[in-house]
Amino acid sequence: MADEKKRRRAAGRVYACGGVRRERVVVLPWRRTLSMCVANVRHRRGRALITFVCIAVVVAFFAATLAQQELVNELRRVGGVEVHAALERVHAGAPDGAAAARQAAQQRWLLGLSVLLCLTGITNTILMSVTERVREIGTLKCLGALDRFIVRLFLIENACVGVTASVAGAVCGLGVAVVQTGLMTAFSFLSGRMCMWAALYSGPRAVALGTVLTVVASIYPTLVAARMKPADAMRVDV
Amino acid sequence: MTTRREIVRTQNVRKTYVMGEEVVHALRGITLTIYAGEYISIMGPSGSGKSTFFNMVGGLDKPTSGEVYIDEVDIAQLDPYELAWLRCRKIGYIFQTFNLIPVMTALENVTLPMVFAGTDPDEAREKGARLLSLVGLGGRLHHKPAQMSGGQQQRVAIARALANDPAIILADEPTGNLDLKTGHEVIELLRRLKDERGVTIITATHDMKMLDVSDRVIWITDGQVSRIQSRAELDIKVGSIDGKQEA
Numbered sequence: 156m157a158d159e160k161k162r163r164r165a166a167g168r169v170y171a172c173g174g175v176r177r178e179r180v181v182v183l184p185w186r187r188t189l190s191m192c193v194a195n196v197r198h199r200r201g202r203a204l205i206t207f208v209c210i211a212v213v214v215a216f217f218a219a220t221l222a223q224q225e226l227v228n229e230l231r232r233v234g235g236v237e238v239h240a241a242l243e244r245v246h247a248g249a250p251d252g253a254a255a256a257r258q259a260a261q262q263r264w265l266l267g268l269s270v271l272l273c274l275t276g277i278t279n280t281i282l283m284s285v286t287e288r289v290r291e292i293g294t295l296k297c298l299g300a301l302d303r304f305i306v307r308l309f310l311i312e313n314a315c316v317g318v319t320a321s322v323a324g325a326v327c328g329l330g331v332a333v334v335q336t337g338l339m340t341a342f343s344f345l346s347g348r349m350c351m352w353a354a355l356y357s358g359p360r361a362v363a364l365g366t367v368l369t370v371v372a373s374i375y376p377t378l379v380a381a382r383m384k385p386a387d388a389m390r391v392d393v
Numbered sequence: 394m395t396t397r398r399e400i401v402r403t404q405n406v407r408k409t410y411v412m413g414e415e416v417v418h419a420l421r422g423i424t425l426t427i428y429a430g431e432y433i434s435i436m437g438p439s440g441s442g443k444s445t446f447f448n449m450v451g452g453l454d455k456p457t458s459g460e461v462y463i464d465e466v467d468i469a470q471l472d473p474y475e476l477a478w479l480r481c482r483k484i485g486y487i488f489q490t491f492n493l494i495p496v497m498t499a500l501e502n503v504t505l506p507m508v509f510a511g512t513d514p515d516e517a518r519e520k521g522a523r524l525l526s527l528v529g530l531g532g533r534l535h536h537k538p539a540q541m542s543g544g545q546q547q548r549v550a551i552a553r554a555l556a557n558d559p560a561i562i563l564a565d566e567p568t569g570n571l572d573l574k575t576g577h578e579v580i581e582l583l584r585r586l587k588d589e590r591g592v593t594i595i596t597a598t599h600d601m602k603m604l605d606v607s608d609r610v611i612w613i614t615d616g617q618v619s620r621i622q623s624r625a626e627l628d629i630k631v632g633s634i635d636g637k638q639e640a
């Protein structure tokens with residue numbers, strides 16, 4: 156299906172040039188895209204680290220909150236007598252009713268705010284690396300890169316950082332949630348059933364959040380990069 | 394040279410930049426024909442429009458009015474995909490600042506245009522190595538740009554410009570960032586490529602050394618062609634230019 160489309164596109168690009176009909180193809184294979192992205196991330200480790208930390212922290216926070224809720228719910232469902240007692244004790248100490256609702260709302264605010272901060276921070280970092288590479292992007296275009304190659308390169312480059320950061324953040328967040336819940340119930344659930352795995356359900360969701368965040372943050376800088384002109388390669392002032 | 398094939402033809406090319414209130418006439422009607430296999434130097438004072446003219450010929454920018462034909466194709470008629478193909482296959486670019494991709498080795502830089510052209514990877518590597526030894530860098534395939542001197546980087550850039558056997562090589566001040574000796578080597582290399590491969594070479598320069606190897610010199614002043622000197626006229630003048638340089 157995809158092959159058929161590609162072939163039709165290539166066939167449509169037959170071009171009479173100097174009397175000779177030639178097939179016009181401009182391509183960037185996926186494998187080469189990936190290796191270019193990885194090389195770039197390695198080269199600009201500092202920049203990538205900023206994005207990495209931002210995403211990892213937000214994802215860890217999100218994963219921890221989510222996982223703790225899941226764990227407590229699961230414990231309520233399957234936990235033994237002593238677990239219920241422990242949870243009740245913690246519950247008794249906690250604010251109830253309106254106060255609890257307020258606390259939950261506060262937590263949502265905090266998450267929303269950190270997501271926003273993280274978004275602007277990452278967008279800014281990527282934008283900086285785009286403007287730093289004006290000449291490189293211009294050169295790629297002079298060598299025959301299409302706008303969509305530039306889009307692909309920047310999106311994948313940042314998505315790579317985003318996914319690894321999300322996984323790292325999610326693992327940390329889940330760890331924190333397990334330890335926290337453990338402390339609440341004096342780790343009694345460890346001896347019981349393996350309801351600890353409940354925490355893992357929130358993992359994929361946290362990773363998805365982090366990945367989506369990075370991709371959203373990189374859309375604007377990527378468009379800026381793709382719109383750059385090949386003539387920018389000639390610039391001496393950058 | 395019985396029938397010379399036209400490779401680039403410009404017809405009354407004008408370019409106007411509008412910046413707010415200010416209007417800059419960078420090119421004021423340039424009509425030129427360049428033939429396949431020529432070595433053309435474009436000379437002129439700073440700000441005379443050399444780079445702007447290059448951008449038009451290289452399909453990097455569109456003229457405000459007038460036409461640019463490359464291989465008898467009006468490049469204004471090409472869509473973005475066809476333009477990319479043209480840049481990839483028909484034209485090799487050499488820049489004053491070398492513009493190698495910093496994260497790639499010499500060989501990877503040279504093979505990049507072949508990747509875009511859809512060349513088989515093994516074939517591309519083999520050809521890239523061949524081109525690098527052609528420019529005298531056969532022993533530095535896996536060096537990164539940062540590990541090479543300016544002259545070596547520019548030679549990698551020349552190898553990269555040759556990757557897809559382009560008909561035209563456009564070089565905007567290729568020796569601008571090089572010292573006298575390496576600049577000379579680069580010019581000599583370009584001349585050899587012209588002689589051995591029949592590539593059309595168009596350079597913009599302030600470098601008088603270029604005059605020795607040029608078939609024609611086109612002087613641009615204030616966005617217009619002010620003078621075209623052919624080889625025969627140049628031979629007479631070279632003596633006086635050498636004299637000036639020594640003085």
Ligand SMILES: Nc1ncnc2c1ncn2[C@@H]1O[C@H](COP(=O)(O)OP(=O)(O)OP(=O)(O)O)[C@@H](O)[C@H]1O
Nearest residue numbers: 410412417419437438439440441442443444445446
């Ligand atoms: N992108 C642009 N926007 C506005 N004006 C421009 C732009 N590019 C060039 N110009 C103007 O067009 C004129 C010609 O510039 P160009 O860069 O072609 O000169 P040049 O002959 O290459 O000079 P140099 O020898 O210094 O490289 C200059 O007056 C310049 O200010």
Ligand SMILES: [Mg+2]
Nearest residue numbers: 443444445565
């Ligand atoms: Mg210039």
